[in-house]
Amino acid sequence: MEDRPPDESALMRGVFEASPDAIVVIDADGRIVRANAQCSAVFGHDPDDLLGEPVEILVPPRLREAHPARRGAFTGGGGARAMGLLQLAAVRADGTEFPAEISLAAVSHDGEPLTCATVRDVTARLALQQESDRVREELLATVSHELRTPLTSIIGYTELLLDLGESQVGPAARRMLAIVERNANRELRLVNDLLDLAFLDDREHMDAEPVDLVEVVRAAVDGARVGARGRGLELSSTLAAGVAPDGARALLVTGDEQRLGQVLDNLLSNAVKFTAPGGRVLVDCAPREGDLALSVSDTGTGMEAVEVPRIFDRLYRSPRAVRDQVPGAGLGLSIVDSIVRAHGGRIEVDSEPGVGTTVSVLLPARVEPVA
Ligand SMILES: Nc1ncnc2c1ncn2[C@@H]1O[C@H](COP(=O)(O)OP(=O)(O)OP(=O)(O)O)[C@@H](O)[C@H]1O
Ligand SMILES: [Mg+2]
Known part of the structure; x- marks a missing residue:
């Protein structure tokens, strides 16, 4: 049998038509220049009818007006911009909307800049x-x-x-x-x-009320007092000592008081657990550049720098904690992390083996409407 050179364009056309997703290729003016067979299943349009139509025909009417500008943002600025997967609304020929996953790629054909859009109906998923x-x-x-x-x-x-x-x-x-x-x-x-x-991962399960961190600190410190005394530790807070920052005014954030209390309870339980008798645990709360920094410092065992990024992982416990049989499951800090994230905050850890640890939670300060 004679070897024939493969017909690349026929192969590519075959791949284009065999795709389980709808694929449309759009020119620089936003007109559809190619549409594969799957367009009829996904959009209910005969692919041939789509040729020459503006791509907006596939966009729900309520979003059509804004679409050309968004399209320009992709094709403008020299073409080949990588764009990840987008979750957008699309519309079928019969006018029904559906959620679609769309991936865009810039391609050029005979020097003409084109955009290839692959569209998948994700209703079922x-x-x-x-x-x-x-x-x-x-x-x-x-x-x-x-x-x-x-x-x-x-x-x-x-x-x-x-x-x-x-x-x-x-x-x-x-x-x-x-x-x-x-x-x-x-x-x-x-x-x-x-x-x-x-x-905890979804915000639905979290309040968004004004919360005074001064109160949260008071309650958590009171709760930790017995445990700290039992381990021979000195527990104090800058607030309890009457040196409330900002002239004893409330330190307000927006969030869930009970969950924020849980954050502090967990940080205090760690500080108490990982500090040997005779040590000190200090809770502080102060404004810091638009945030409120809530921190718990201890003079405990500290951690190696390599450990720090892992302590927020579920079930992570340092080898030392395991060896010394310090009670715990390694869940506390992953709960803290979820709650703080849900509040739009972040956590900083400063730790030195043999010296101690400071864990600071930074939460956006609540901006009160100006009267
Ligand atoms: N203040 C601290 N000083 C030293 N190590 C700490 C401190 N806080 C956390 N760690 C380290 O991080 C690990 C994870 O902490 P995390 O609070 O998630 O779990 P845990 O306290 O061991 O268990 P749980 O909180 O579920 O009772 C701890 O096991 C410990 O190794
Ligand atoms: Mg813990």
Whole structure:
């Protein structure tokens, strides 16, 4: 058999027509110069009917006016600009809108600058995603209820038993009950942490109210006092000492008071846990360049520089924490990270092994409307 040179253009046409996505090629004036067969399935237009039409025919009427300018932004400035995947609305021949994933590429043909748009209808995929989100939420809500209800009862009855007099619960039983209580509480915290991680990523689950960080600090420091004393640590805050910055005015951010309290509780629990007896833990809150910086410093074990970027990963615990059997699951800081992100803030960590650690949370200060 004789070797024939492959017909490249026939091959390319075949690839163009075989694509599972609709593909339209547009000239510099925004007119469609090629459209593949899939356009009839995706848009309900015969591909031949599209030739010569402005590409806006595929754009929902409400967005048509603004479209040429957006198109210019892509083709202008010398062509070949890489543009990632866009999620946009598109319209079918019958006028119905659909969510589309569109990828644009600049191509040139015989010196003419063209744009190739690949369009995929993602209606089914989005519906599937919504359905799986709903199932996940439902499952988590059920599981958490099923886990929490018996745990709360175990903790409640253990407390009742511990409240009974010496004649009914002797010292040995009391010690064992205390262990049951501690572990049940630990499990409850873990269940709550896991639930938080499942839900915290979306802002829906978060308030957007004015929150006074002075109050958040007071409450968290009060909550950590017993733990700190138990470990022989000095715990203080610049606010408790009466040196509230900014003349004792409120330090306001916009957000979810309970979640911000959780941030500080977690940072304080780490500072207390990773600081040896005799050390100090300090909480500070002060304005910093349009932000409010909420920081917790300790004179504890500190961390190596390589560890710092990993401490926000779920389940990460330093080898030292594992070796020394410091209690924890490695979830606290990933929860902190999710909450801070949802508030539009960021976290800075400054740590030196053997010296201590400062973790600062920077949150945008709330701008009060001028009266
Ligand atoms: N103040 C700190 N000083 C030294 N190491 C710290 C400090 N804060 C965090 N780390 C390190 O970062 C790791 C992750 O912290 P994270 O709060 O996420 O988990 P954890 O405290 O171990 O467990 P959990 O918070 O779930 O009870 C810790 O295990 C520890 O190795
Ligand atoms: Mg922690």
